[in-house]
Amino acid sequence: MPAQPGTADAALKLEEFLPYRLNVCANIVSTALSRIYAEHYSIGVPEWRVLVTLGQFGMMTAKAIGIHSHMHKTKVSRAVAMLERRKLVVRRANRDDLREAFLSLTPAGRDIYSDLAPSALEFARQLMETVEPADRAALGRALNKLIEHAAQIASDIAKGGKPG
Amino acid sequence: MPAQPGTADAALKLEEFLPYRLNVCANIVSTALSRIYAEHYSIGVPEWRVLVTLGQFGMMTAKAIGIHSHMHKTKVSRAVAMLERRKLVVRRANRDDLREAFLSLTPAGRDIYSDLAPSALEFARQLMETVEPADRAALGRALNKLIEHAAQIASDIAKGGKPG
DNA sequence: ACAAATTAGTTGCCATTGAAACCATGGTCA
DNA sequence: TGACCATGGTTTCAATGGCAACTAATTTGT
Structure with a gap:
């Protein structure tokens, strides 16, 4: 028997525990959102973030994308690789520093972006409206x-x- | 050139996008928290959740743990398996339904729980204090x-x- | 100018995870 | 009773993701 499951120390209740609640909330919201675009474009969260970041800034390096979108560089690298294969992103060498490259959306990539951005905004709007x-x-x-x-x-x- | 990166449709900015912000927040908080206990007890988030859930309720089935802690049944299964190997959790057959089993903390498991719960609460308290x-x-x-x-x-x- | 340290990005490897298949048990209903 | 369906839980498989090692290019310190 667990004595009294939680009397000793102000009772830790998982369902009221902030880090847990943040996780649950983020996961559910993220799942709901990705269900919307995953079916249309067959991309995952990392690809979506790269697309949106490039849509927002136009042209930037992989490193900058990683910083802006809070993604590990390997994640960015792989997401970019797949978007490149699909001709949604192009890579242009930086003649001043050949380690990095400037990435930007192709017209096809921009088409998807301008289709995807409004529905994302709409999703966020509806979500916010419930609060x-x-x-x-x-x-x-x-x-x-x-x-x-x-x-x-x-x-x-x-x-x-x-x-x- | 990205025309104007976002003028057409109220500008989707990743860093202001609610689902994204929830994810970043949940991840950072979760990482910070797990850094605290991972070093002490070498357990991950799923094990932590099982431990806490059993600490809270005393005795329950794997399915109930999954529901309460929002975890997929395979995640629960594996977390329980590892806690069992470490003798922190015991499994007791339910004679009325042999498909399921009642799980509960061992004394050793309860020791860890009663050590871990207060610091989790303290963490959450400090976190909440910043708001x-x-x-x-x-x-x-x-x-x-x-x-x-x-x-x-x-x-x-x-x-x-x-x-x- | 050059060795050593740093950085951007990629890749190999391994741990984690979820979906689906699976096993054993229990419930249903004809 | 016995054929079907449902359920709790485990296992298998494939995908994902992070770490660490790596390559190539640039910077620093002497």
Whole structure:
């Protein structure tokens, strides 16, 4: 018997635990969204992010895409490779630094982007509409703070935890 | 050239896009948290969830754990298998239905739980403290609404999208 | 100018994960 | 009772993703 499952220390309840709730929320939302575009274009989340990032900025390096979209460089590399194979993205050498290359959407890529962006915005709009109007700004602020704080903690631990 | 990267349709900006922000937030928070316990106990998120769920309820089936913790049954199965190997969880047959089994923490498992739960709560508390006091309740409500709505959409699409 | 360190990007490898198939048991209903 | 369906749980398989090693190009320090 678990004694009293949780009396000792203010009771940890999974369903009220913020990190857990954030994960569940992000997963469900992300799944719902990707169901919408995965069927149409047969792309996954990383490809979608690359497409959207290039649609937003027009031309940039893989590294910059990774930073902007919070993706590991291997993820970016593979997503770009597949978009390139599908002729949705082109790579242009940077004559001033041959390690990197400038990436941009092809006309075909832009077509998909301009088809995909409005429905993404619409999805987000509908999602936001379910949140009480008075709570919307608070949600935005809260996410900012949480991201900022957690990133701080994670990097602190990364430094302190593995000395040498 | 990308014309104007986003003038046509209210501009999709990844860094302001709610599903994206939720994902980034959930990942960073989750990483920060797991850094804390992964080093101490060498367990991953699924094992942590099983442990916490059993700590909360004392005794339940794998299926119930999956429902409560939003995990796929294979994930639960594997997490339980590893916790069993480490003698942190025991399996007791249900004589009334031999398909399922009742799982619960061993004393060793409970020791870890009662060590781990307070630090998880402390982590969540610190996290929540970074959010403006006035925004905290709003965050909770918003997450509820988002989860509810997105789950609805996802299941609608699942049904409508794949008829037959 | 050149060796050493750094950086952009790719690839090989391995762990994690979900879908689907599978096994064993239990329920249904004719 | 016995043929069917449903359910809890495990296993197999393929895809995904991150780490670390690698290549090629650039920067730094002397």
